[in-house]
Amino acid sequence: MSIAVELRHIRYFIAVAEERNFTRAAARLGIGQPPLSAQIKDLEAEIGTQLFHRVAHGAELTEAGEAFLAAVKPLPEEAAAAIRAARRAARGEIGQLSVGLTGTAALNPLFPAVIRSFRRSYPDVELRIVEANSVVLLASLVEGRLDVAVLRPAESDPADLREERLIDEPLVAALPAAHPAARKPAEKTSEGLDLSTLREEPFILTPRSVGTSLHDAALAACRKVGFEPRLGPPASQIASILSLVAAEFGVSLVPASLSELNVPGVAFRRLSAPEPCVGLVVAYRKHRPPPLALNFARVARAIASA
Amino acid sequence: MSIAVELRHIRYFIAVAEERNFTRAAARLGIGQPPLSAQIKDLEAEIGTQLFHRVAHGAELTEAGEAFLAAVKPLPEEAAAAIRAARRAARGEIGQLSVGLTGTAALNPLFPAVIRSFRRSYPDVELRIVEANSVVLLASLVEGRLDVAVLRPAESDPADLREERLIDEPLVAALPAAHPAARKPAEKTSEGLDLSTLREEPFILTPRSVGTSLHDAALAACRKVGFEPRLGPPASQIASILSLVAAEFGVSLVPASLSELNVPGVAFRRLSAPEPCVGLVVAYRKHRPPPLALNFARVARAIASA
DNA sequence: CCACAGCTATACTCATTACATATGAAGAAC
């Protein structure tokens, strides 16, 4: 016999309590007075006590009614807030977003600009930024530990990720400062360095196990100009590469944005055309990407194309 | 088109979210799976976004679903708590109770005992205790500023109050310590003082405007033994009466419980039979007394008869 | 590769109930 209490009962009850009058409350609710009386009656039966004293000129709250009113008053607004929260989450306006970032992307000025813009557009999103190598990033994306990542693409990237190219970035030579090829860059009109002049140098690259993209791009560039590079000691992070170059263990090919860095003992030289390039993409799962990931990708594309 | 969100939707949603499976959630809710699916569908339509990803082995929360779950999770319990609060309020277990207290009742040991017992039985009730003269108490009761009062009854008390007699208390004479009639109380077997021996003394009484009960009881006692008392200076509070007696402005008749007080310069003497009496009652509105007032009265009766 | 198991969605019916309309009863105000 016990009828479940519904938000409808609570809304009706609050209306009557506020109007202190069934008829006016019914008008405010847009229903007739008899059904309103019936609903309140049901509610009272369920609670097991009167909530209103019916008097000639209206209805007054009983003690139980006062207690009930105090307790249920916030409920309709809480329900409405829940709906708003769900809608905002669906639009990707609230929630947590885990952004992965590969080492060389972190050094590109694009990335801080994207983050700045995203935070301005979505101030209520909790951002978590994780830096890791491409292999880790891709695995984390696929397994859901990351929602989106900015990284350098490779053909071997999982097929169930969507990658949107943000920019293409030329590779430049990173040379020990004392290297003969490092001398020339004084003139502005200087042509790019001919990569083949580095054919005898050991190349410092990241091991293929932590990211195929840069590794393969560097190899491909060398092969294109006719030599198979000799590999120097591997370096798993971009900072290590530059350190090894500075220590004259060899040369390297790195994204142009790294030439902004002033690393003592390292000189950067652009290469002569055709410059080899590596891309920078924003990646997320094709399957049910979080709305926030899509929003992040959109912001990133907007910044990249600006 | 738009269907109001009800607690039912929320209960169902939470069940599915927790089970991550429509079929099991339906079983837990005691309904069939198709109606559950329909209700969730309605909810999603109302919110305007999917709350679950339907996958082969069940249902997973979307971002919107996660946000909605976090927001609605407490609602069912809040509604249940509201019902409990209303029930408790109806039983007079919670709420505020304003207790009025007349001056001479405050000095009776019964009162602290009642308060102690009430607080033990109803620990969640917020007690407010107001001391005032009977006229103010009665008016406050009728007008709803007080819920219950402990006072001395009079025939003139409003008819829409119910008064339950707690105890009858003899009146005793309050005499200046130097008064001849104050000398005799040494022997335990001493007979009471004959009131008529005080016929020439001025009587210090509270003015009738602040409380008819004691005033009329004292007058009636004097008349019963054959004299019309001469009135001394009026005193509006019981403390003032005793002060004036100590100052030898006259004598008074006061409830026996006051003889517990050690007031320098005042001696108390019991009167000879038939001892005049004043009652002590607990009073509350006949019309819709708050449940708490009834509970208070019940506790008071229990203590008084113990 | 096919059949099966498990899950959700759809189609349809039934019982419930929330609502509207009309009316009655009771108390306050004039």
Place this chain on the structure above:
DNA sequence: GTTCTTCATATGTAATGAGTATAGCTGTGG
């Protein structure tokens, strides 16, 4: 006393929540 206001009751109706049966989809195991 009369009238007005207010809430309660009676009754019919339309909406809807829930039940039953079934179809569709998706991984799994033989």
